[in-house]
Amino acid sequence: MRLTGKTALITGGAGGIGSATARCFAEEGARVIIGDIDTAGCDSVCAEIREQGGDASWFFVDVKSEEQIAALFASIRERHERLDILVAIAGGDLDPFTPPDEITGSAIDSNLGLNLRSCMLCCREAARIMKHQRYGRIVTMSSLVYRGAQGQFSYAAAKGGIAAFTRSLTMTLGSSNITVNALAPALVDVPVFRKVLGRERWEALLRESATRYPLNRVAQPLDVAKAALFLASDEAAFITGQILEISGGARL
Numbered sequence: 001m002r003l004t005g006k007t008a009l010i011t012g013g014a015g016g017i018g019s020a021t022a023r024c025f026a027e028e029g030a031r032v033i034i035g036d037i038d039t040a041g042c043d044s045v046c047a048e049i050r051e052q053g054g055d056a057s058w059f060f061v062d063v064k065s066e067e068q069i070a071a072l073f074a075s076i077r078e079r080h081e082r083l084d085i086l087v088a089i090a091g092g093d094l095d096p097f098t099p100p101d102e103i104t105g106s107a108i109d110s111n112l113g114l115n116l117r118s119c120m121l122c123c124r125e126a127a128r129i130m131k132h133q134r135y136g137r138i139v140t141m142s143s144l145v146y147r148g149a150q151g152q153f154s155y156a157a158a159k160g161g162i163a164a165f166t167r168s169l170t171m172t173l174g175s176s177n178i179t180v181n182a183l184a185p186a187l188v189d190v191p192v193f194r195k196v197l198g199r200e201r202w203e204a205l206l207r208e209s210a211t212r213y214p215l216n217r218v219a220q221p222l223d224v225a226k227a228a229l230f231l232a233s234d235e236a237a238f239i240t241g242q243i244l245e246i247s248g249g250a251r252l
């Protein structure tokens with residue numbers, strides 16, 4: 001088991017990629033804490049992990065709120081005394097496909113707030129704990145759109161910001177034995193898309209997208225979870241400042 005004795009916080013752990021990561025980390029022996037707004041989702045992921053003999057708990061947090069993020073980390077300090085791993089996954093595109101001449105200031109604020117600002121604040125809190133214990137693994141959630149994406153302006157800017165922030169953080173936290181890396185997945189087959197688009201449209205989109213990926217399929221949540229596991233494990237002790245594209249070779 002690669003994470004025995006480690007305490008890991010996974011924000012967005014009730015979602016498609018986050019829940020796969022939570023399950024995967026628990027199977028590898030981590031004590032998993034999920035931070036999310038989806039309380040029913042948190043309950044069911046934690047129950048599933050516990051049924052399999054794992055250790056999981058959750059904390060309600062809206063990552064758009066600095067106060068709620070601070071409360072989450074205060075609770076971790078109090079209940080667990082340490083935090084070895086942060087995987088900051090919570091996020092999503094709140095303003096997809098708005099043409100560039102119709103973008104609004106409030107939509108920009110929302111997308112940067114949910115994705116970039118929340119990541120920066122979670123990393124700040126994690127760094128405070130990890131510097132003190134002189135150990136940490138931080139994994140942030142960018143996206144392949146960090147390279148730029150047609151029709152995803154504020155989301156691409158947020159994910160690009162996360163990539164730049166991740167690399168910047170690396171330079172400061174390395175001397176405290178903290179690694180910081182970002183995940184940059186291309187399209188991932190998560191339930192939320194199926195729900196929003198309907199099964200038929202989603203499956204047609206999956207088939208069409210797969211033709212553009214050298215591996216001829218899009219990612220499953222577990223593909224991303226396994227990459228997060230590697231970066232969070234001691235096998236990746238000398239890897240920091242990387243933006244790991246989990247893309248099946250797309251857009252090479």
Ligand SMILES: NC(=O)c1ccc[n+]([C@@H]2O[C@H](COP(=O)([O-])OP(=O)(O)OC[C@H]3O[C@@H](n4cnc5c(N)ncnc54)[C@H](O)[C@@H]3O)[C@@H](O)[C@H]2O)c1
Pocket residue numbers: 011012013014015016017018035036037038041061062063064089090091092093114141142143144184185186187188189190191192
């Ligand atoms: N699915 C993809 O194709 C894809 C590709 C690249 C990157 N990503 C990124 O991966 C992450 C996870 O996305 P997913 O595909 O699993 O979608 P998802 O919607 O299943 O997961 C997102 C999770 O974040 C939580 N969340 C949303 N707003 C929150 C808030 N304000 N506070 C706390 N939690 C909140 C949701 O409840 C959910 O559990 C996101 O950051 C997304 O941008 C996804």
